[in-house]
Amino acid sequence: MNTTRPEINQSISLLDRSMDQKEQNAIEVNNLSIYYGSFRAVKNITLEVPPRKITAIIGPSGCGKSTMLRSFNRMNELVPTAWAEGEVFFQGQNLYAPDVDPVEVRRRIGMVFQKPNPFPKSIFDNIAWGAKINGFKGKKSELDELVTESLKSAALWDEVHDKLDQSGLSLSGGQQQRLCIARTIAVKPDIILMDEPCSALDPIATLKIEELMRELSTEYTIIIVTHNMQQAARVSDYTAFFTMDEDRAGYLMEYGETTQIFTNPKEQVTEDYITGRFG
Amino acid sequence: MSAKPAGQGPGAKRSKYRAGLLTTSPGETSNLPARHRVGTIWMVIFQASTIIGIIALMTLLFKVINDSFGYAIISYKTEPATLVESATPIEELTQNDLIAILQVNLTSGRYQTIFKEIAAEDLSQEELVDLVITEVAKPQVAATFTLLESIFEKEEIYQYAIDNFPGGFLTFRNWVSLDFVTSPQSSNPLVAGVRNAILGSLFTIFIAMIFSLPLGVMSAIYLEEYARDNWINRVIRTNINNLAGVPSIIYGILGLAVFVRVLEPVNSGAMFGIGDSSSTANVRTILSAGLTLGLLVLPLVIINAQEAIRSVPRSLREASLGLGGTKWQTVWYHVLPNAIPGTLTGSILAMSRAIGETAPLVVIGASTFITYDPNSPFSKFTTLPIQIYQWTARPQDVWRNLAAAAIIVLLILLLAMNAIAIYLRNRYTRRLA
Numbered sequence: 001m002n003t004t005r006p007e008i009n010q011s012i013s014l015l016d017r018s019m020d021q022k023e024q025n026a027i028e029v030n031n032l033s034i035y036y037g038s039f040r041a042v043k044n045i046t047l048e049v050p051p052r053k054i055t056a057i058i059g060p061s062g063c064g065k066s067t068m069l070r071s072f073n074r075m076n077e078l079v080p081t082a083w084a085e086g087e088v089f090f091q092g093q094n095l096y097a098p099d100v101d102p103v104e105v106r107r108r109i110g111m112v113f114q115k116p117n118p119f120p121k122s123i124f125d126n127i128a129w130g131a132k133i134n135g136f137k138g139k140k141s142e143l144d145e146l147v148t149e150s151l152k153s154a155a156l157w158d159e160v161h162d163k164l165d166q167s168g169l170s171l172s173g174g175q176q177q178r179l180c181i182a183r184t185i186a187v188k189p190d191i192i193l194m195d196e197p198c199s200a201l202d203p204i205a206t207l208k209i210e211e212l213m214r215e216l217s218t219e220y221t222i223i224i225v226t227h228n229m230q231q232a233a234r235v236s237d238y239t240a241f242f243t244m245d246e247d248r249a250g251y252l253m254e255y256g257e258t259t260q261i262f263t264n265p266k267e268q269v270t271e272d273y274i275t276g277r278f279g
Numbered sequence: 280m281s282a283k284p285a286g287q288g289p290g291a292k293r294s295k296y297r298a299g300l301l302t303t304s305p306g307e308t309s310n311l312p313a314r315h316r317v318g319t320i321w322m323v324i325f326q327a328s329t330i331i332g333i334i335a336l337m338t339l340l341f342k343v344i345n346d347s348f349g350y351a352i353i354s355y356k357t358e359p360a361t362l363v364e365s366a367t368p369i370e371e372l373t374q375n376d377l378i379a380i381l382q383v384n385l386t387s388g389r390y391q392t393i394f395k396e397i398a399a400e401d402l403s404q405e406e407l408v409d410l411v412i413t414e415v416a417k418p419q420v421a422a423t424f425t426l427l428e429s430i431f432e433k434e435e436i437y438q439y440a441i442d443n444f445p446g447g448f449l450t451f452r453n454w455v456s457l458d459f460v461t462s463p464q465s466s467n468p469l470v471a472g473v474r475n476a477i478l479g480s481l482f483t484i485f486i487a488m489i490f491s492l493p494l495g496v497m498s499a500i501y502l503e504e505y506a507r508d509n510w511i512n513r514v515i516r517t518n519i520n521n522l523a524g525v526p527s528i529i530y531g532i533l534g535l536a537v538f539v540r541v542l543e544p545v546n547s548g549a550m551f552g553i554g555d556s557s558s559t560a561n562v563r564t565i566l567s568a569g570l571t572l573g574l575l576v577l578p579l580v581i582i583n584a585q586e587a588i589r590s591v592p593r594s595l596r597e598a599s600l601g602l603g604g605t606k607w608q609t610v611w612y613h614v615l616p617n618a619i620p621g622t623l624t625g626s627i628l629a630m631s632r633a634i635g636e637t638a639p640l641v642v643i644g645a646s647t648f649i650t651y652d653p654n655s656p657f658s659k660f661t662t663l664p665i666q667i668y669q670w671t672a673r674p675q676d677v678w679r680n681l682a683a684a685a686i687i688v689l690l691i692l693l694l695a696m697n698a699i700a701i702y703l704r705n706r707y708t709r710r711l712a
Contacts, residue, residue: 107603117594130602187602
């Protein structure tokens, strides 16, 4: 852990210089540990996520990838025993400061889940609902426009434009997942978290989602957890490799540009994992 | 070839398979026949238990139907033929003759009571004939027969009627007729009906529902969504389940103590200046009964609502929260709508339990004989089970036919409520899926 950290910082600073110098990181994690009761699920994570890029989190099962991802929008707190230690900075604000409302965090940092979970409502309402509850006060026409725009951004408009009043559940799995992405975009978050978004989908639907992610990354910061290393290699700009210690606490092993992680990993463990020797 | 396990259907006979066809080594013995045999034995036991249940239900149904239809011998206290001197049957008499008969045979007090509202001359000939028959001739049920007897012992019944009641007549009576449903309670079995009881039942159930449904659903939301998992809440949860098993008469005693005694001014309507405080209703009102039944079903409603809320998938809550929904918005827009079908179904089934309750209503003082409809939450009332209970306790046989008929009405009411429950569940489920 200690040996890897300077390298991470180095890689990030390299990357910063190559991009707009003034641009702030989308998320900065500082020495974060997350616990379920007394069990430490992830420990001492320090990580900087660049804006408008796709960052993939990979690692063996049970190493705390999802826990890590859910800590970015405080979704972990839905588990009654979960608590966190450390800091997660978003636009200079520590998300774990006591006066930060998790509801606000989740509106700014949206999430797409493993299993497509559209609301049992019409396609239109699926997208409009998020805007409505967040205080969207526009006219009906503006709402229509928002729904249209969101569906177009999620590459779903062509398939559903003539059946917006049908239930979201009537769509195929891949379409449902894109509907969930459209729904997330509609509340205009800054960051989209994706928790294994393709693991319940067939290869063609997966490909579509991956294309969509590439398109969205021009506007949004995307952090994706995936079990599929090919997927991480295909879509992500940066990759964080997590593994766990003997207490089953996950930690960040290596973090850097995806090409570097997959072609020239610095750690032997990383290489073993991506070449399929363990995990 | 996949072997179908024995006991999968009635046709799965042991002899269908020959054991040991696939046995490789010669010394190996197959225990398969024995295993199949065990399966078959259990299947028969399961089948038998189902059949016993069905037989019990069929017996009940048969008994009730058997009593609800059948011949009845009606005899007159004063035979109509003796009322007129000429040979004309009373149906063909003129209005004046009929009025004369009424004047002669009725006490003047009774005569005035009948014609207080409307003059005798204003009634039609048919109405006067009816009056003469009910008021003067006074038909009575002399004997009743069950449906089975009416079908298979017709001749004997005819003979019996001719021998014993020469002035009466024999009629096939359908006790559970439309008249029975729409007529009020009466001391005369020929005209007695269950209208008051049906209205009383529906009224009390309605009050029980509007009391327990919101309360139960709100409690369930609190317990499922907000209450922390500490020991107090665990004790509460466990005891709600226990409350659902408390005998209903205990709730009657509770209702008597709380609604009838402590809340007397409220539940009698005296506090609002309505309800007749002078009557014998006291606080034995529809409101007291409704609240008692509401209390009785409250635990069931809570449990059903809790289960319905628990069955709303976690992914839906996460989706809502992930979009920046607050806890309240998540509960209101997603958890509740999806929990409605389950809650409604469970609640209506709980209500149909309540509609059959007798014991608590006896304790809080349901009226056993009232002839008018309940017209406010503060009026006296009777309900179908009370009515049935009261009729079966009477000595004359004929009331048992009426009780059977009332049971059929109660069963139909129950079936209707359950049908509504199923309809609502399907309707909402379709809308959501």
